[in-house]
């Protein structure tokens with residue numbers, strides 16, 4: 001039997017839970033189900049279990065627009081975020097819509113039927129079942145859940161200690177009084193180093209090249225002041241907007257005046273670590289926001305370095321040895337535990353195989369539409385957050401837009417909506433314009449973005465509010481009642 005829903009949402013992380021809330025409040029006459037591949041909700045915030053796991057953006061913008069974040073810490077730990085997601089689900093009855101252990105493998109669109117047939121692997125026995133829906137909303141995140149990214153390190157098999165990837169943190173890892181080397185300089189590495197340094201004999205952060213690291217207080221003094229004086233929803237909304245606008249201001253100034261911004265960021269680091277350390281280990285060759293900045297709460301990383309509990313080495317790995325890591329400079333780093341904080345393997349649409357009327361769709365051949373849909377792919381949206389601001393800001397807008405589309409289709413009595421370029425000449429640029437290795441490695445498999453709206457990703461919340469809440473819904477969107485044919489991308 002094929003179970004049918006108006007909307008199938010894939011994934012029960014932040015985006016999927018937000019999608020459920022929007023659907024049931026704004027499209028209450030439509031049925032929906034959330035199919036979650038894992039045995040738990042929460043996505044990222046359930047999967048990652050490494051010491052110190054936390055957000056690196058503030059919870060006033062990473063939280064949902066409809067549910068105030070009331071805890072004191074603005075930069076929150078993973079378990080608190082997971083508890084917030086769980087509470088949101090239960091409060092709104094979204095938990096009753098979730099089917100755990102339902103991993104989506106493929107989705108086939110039939111134009112005559114105007115519906116997707118979704119092939120799912122269910123339960124530990126991996127039983128195959130099918131669902132059908134009129135609209136498919138992918139909330140499956142942006143990376144491969146099965147494996148993280150780790151380069152091949154020569155001699156890794158000779159290392160006598162343990163090698164751990166942060167995506168699969170072993171419960172039984174005891175690093176108390178051990179020598180730890182954390183390879184990497186991204187958000188995960190800067191989180192792990194001060195946290196592990198609390199118990200380890202010593203932690204070395206081994207990086208190939210420096211990253212911009214910015215310290216911010218974990219508690220937001222303005223937010224706490226407002227929370228004492230205003231009702232929770234009002235205070236939350238005000239702090240959310242304060243942080244959105246400050247973030248946008250900081251980002252745009254940084255892009256406009258990179259040299260000044262670089263000097264300011266390095267100056268903040270120098271206040272903690274001094275000239276020499278910052279010149280050697282915290283001065284990237286690229287401009288701020290060419291890659292993601294790393295945020296550390298309450299200067300915890302700098303504190304661990306100053307106390308001597310941790311240190312930074314900027315060098316290249318020659319090979320792993322039985323007792324640690326030999327560097328290209330000839331230096332040896334002794335280690336009992338090596339953590340490869342070398343990143344994620346980016347993956348869009350969770351590797352789900354899409355086809356339209358029997359023809360396989362290659363997402364890399366399509367063009368992003370409003371940061372959520374794709375040219376010539378009907379009745380499908382994807383929640384994908386900002387790279388320069390909190391993910392949920394964009395995910396919330398995406399959910400709102402999906403509801404607008406669904407209600408428009410109902411009101412007009414049509415069953416299909418398809419973004420169409422319709423032959424307009426368009427310069428194509430990569431989906432993300434970061435220079436980080438984990439981004440550039442994946443971009444050839446991602447859809448492209450265009451050079452102008454609605455095909456361009458703005459990475460700007462206020463622009464997106466205007467476009468998605470108030471902009472025309474007919475903008476390059478074909479509403480139709482299906483007839484076979486016209487399923488390919490217009491050249």
Ligand SMILES: Cc1cc2nc3c(=O)[nH]c(=O)nc-3n(C[C@H](O)[C@H](O)[C@H](O)COP(=O)(O)OP(=O)(O)OC[C@H]3O[C@@H](n4cnc5c(N)ncnc54)[C@H](O)[C@@H]3O)c2cc1C
Nearest residue numbers: 011013014015037043044055056057104140141350390391
């Ligand atoms: C360690 C870490 C820290 C982060 N910190 C921040 C931060 O501070 N601020 C920020 O804005 N962003 C941060 N991010 C990005 C973060 O992933 C997003 O903010 C947010 O959690 C994404 O939510 P999501 O629901 O879209 O995706 P995810 O959290 O990845 O959830 C996707 C869900 O979809 C499920 N799924 C995937 N494929 C399938 C399938 N085929 N079938 C069924 N289910 C499937 C997964 O099992 C998962 O439950 C961080 C990411 C990581 C890895």
